Amino acid sequence: MQTIEVIDSHTCGEPTRLVISGGPDLGDGPLEARVERFREHFDHYRSAIVNEPRGSDTIVGALLCKAHRADCQAGVIFFNNVGYIGMCGHGTIGLIASLAHRRDIERGDIRIDTPVGAVQARLHADGQIEVDNVPSFRRAAHVTVTVPGVGEVTGDVAWGGNWFFLVTDLAAGDRPEWRIAAQNIEALTDLTWRIRQAVNAQGFPKVDHVEIFSAAPSATANSRNFVLCPGKAYDRSPCGTGTSAKLACLAADEKLAPGDSWIQESIIGSRFAVRYRWLDRDKGEIVPTITGTAYITSEAHLQLDPDDPLCWGIRA
Numbered sequence: 001m002q003t004i005e006v007i008d009s010h011t012c013g014e015p016t017r018l019v020i021s022g023g024p025d026l027g028d029g030p031l032e033a034r035v036e037r038f039r040e041h042f043d044h045y046r047s048a049i050v051n052e053p054r055g056s057d058t059i060v061g062a063l064l065c066k067a068h069r070a071d072c073q074a075g076v077i078f079f080n081n082v083g084y085i086g087m088c089g090h091g092t093i094g095l096i097a098s099l100a101h102r103r104d105i106e107r108g109d110i111r112i113d114t115p116v117g118a119v120q121a122r123l124h125a126d127g128q129i130e131v132d133n134v135p136s137f138r139r140a141a142h143v144t145v146t147v148p149g150v151g152e153v154t155g156d157v158a159w160g161g162n163w164f165f166l167v168t169d170l171a172a173g174d175r176p177e178w179r180i181a182a183q184n185i186e187a188l189t190d191l192t193w194r195i196r197q198a199v200n201a202q203g204f205p206k207v208d209h210v211e212i213f214s215a216a217p218s219a220t221a222n223s224r225n226f227v228l229c230p231g232k233a234y235d236r237s238p239c240g241t242g243t244s245a246k247l248a249c250l251a252a253d254e255k256l257a258p259g260d261s262w263i264q265e266s267i268i269g270s271r272f273a274v275r276y277r278w279l280d281r282d283k284g285e286i287v288p289t290i291t292g293t294a295y296i297t298s299e300a301h302l303q304l305d306p307d308d309p310l311c312w313g314i315r316a
Contacts, residue, residue, distance in 0.1 A: 012270030016094030051313030087161025089240010160244030
């Protein structure tokens, strides 16, 4: 009987399952090499940790591991119901909250190694957590794709630690089921899944997240979003990497000044406060800072019973 020790948390409603011990031994070396080792040789662990019957499609797993970069104090590999994620904003906030819960870290800064670069996090006395994300940028602006059953949809392709297609001007006025509201989650999931298939087929095969935006219902937020994650689950949080990609587009269009705050609201009404600084204006690269709060929901020991036919999770 194998045992995996985990801490569960949620960041603005989106769950993170941090693996403290008992996960796969991926050895040493750069995290981008270790995540490939994870994918090729230990993917059954990913499934066992986040898939049913122990998990669900919404859970993002985070494997705590030794950092490779000399300036980092910890490393993490993120994964979900269908595969591996380069970076995860809500997951990093959940990671920091979980480490603080264990009293492994105190208030202040911690630098974290990920497969797509190092990120800087800060734990404040009030529980707020800031994350300086990996450099983010827009790859292509005003990309129009033809979506079967929908028509033409235009958006930007941008990187925020994962690849996104971001749609701001969706004509929801003619389709009330496309309004970004909780009662429309099923229709929005179908819409964004169709958009992703079209984007992948029409020039951008690496895009695995789709994010649509509208005005927020309250004047205290700048925007509301709906984010479709790679495994077809929607993000309950405002999505840290998606909002980073959004900031890169706002910066490129000169619609938000460096240092100014942007309040991004999720479809369930939870919020991140974000801002950015220029890293390389000529290249359009920014460093986004995401601020949010995570809460511990459980500590558990997952049991891997070799007699259980579903020991390694239900795979699609």
